[in-house]
Amino acid sequence: MGISDSDFNFVRTFIHNRAGIVLEPGKEYLADARLSPLLRQSSFKNLSELVAELRTNSFSPWNSKVVDVLTTNETSFFRDHAPFEALRTYVIPELIAARRCEKRLNIWYAASSTGQEPYSVAMLLAEHIPELATWDVSHLATDISTEALDRARQGRYAQFETNRGLPATYLEKYFDRDGLEWVLKDYIRKAVRFEELNLNKAWPALPSMDIVMMRNVMIYFDLESKRDILGKVAHLLRPDGCLFLGAAETTMHFDERFSQARRDRSGCYRCDMQYKQTG
Incomplete structure (x- = not known):
């Protein structure tokens, strides 16, 4: 099950407030793809439970993990030359x-x-x-x-x-x-x-x-x-x-x-x- 509209809107606000990153409307697929692997590292049954943790615990260790996976880390040696x-x-x-x-x-x-x-x-x-x-x-x-x-x-x-x-x-x-x-x-x-x-x-x-x-x-x-x-x-x-x-x-x-x-x-x-x- 993919991320809900309300959870996606919260994640958009969360990542903008934390990192200044703009997650455009319509990028639910991106949030779903980046966040879903975190479920295998946790006891959360679905993305709604993960987002609920972000909503209720501003000091949760999952806050930085979510920022990590939503941050684009594309790079290479001597990129663009x-x-x-x-x-x-x-x-x-x-x-x-x-x-x-x-x-x-x-x-x-x-x-x-x-x-x-x-x-x-x-x-x-x-x-x-x-x-x-x-x-x-x-x-x-x-x-x-x-x-x-x-x-x-x-x-x-x-x-x-x-x-x-x-x-x-x-x-x-x-x-x-x-x-x-x-x-x-x-x-x-x-x-x-x-x-x-x-x-x-x-x-x-x-x-x-x-x-x-x-x-x-x-x-x-x-x-x-x-x-x-x-x-x-x-x-x-x-x-x-x-x-x-x-x-x-x-x-x-x-x-x-x-x-x-x-x-x-x-x-x-x-x-x-x-x-x-x-x-």
């Missing part, structure tokens, strides 16, 4: 020139899922920009899903995950095989720090960022949430810092302070300092 080429060819080289005295870079991956994106950048820097080995490079990766973060910290991936976007040379150089899985070498895995963070709630104190990777997450938020998040990013970025969005995302109509760094497909944006100072 163009952003990583932009990092390699002009973003990182320009930042190195500007930071040569301080020798420090802060990179934030704001929706890191199971870790493929931050690990891709860590490998990219090790492979192409060895100069940064002597720098203090901070890779902070955050996500709302505790389950995804637990997986990311392990740096352990199945064969089908490494087949998606990861060059064979990188697999041989930066991973060790363990049975049917591949495990990142410690120096790459330990370079990235994973923390829980909900983009739609109050953010903890964060250092000024040189690069913010916020790819393929804004599309799930409503207009107000997009404007609020972009406003926070504008104040967090250093004057010559870069924000990366997904291929289907834009700052247009949401925050006039941002504009594309170059006319390419990288999704790289910079914040106009004139607007930033008055925004």
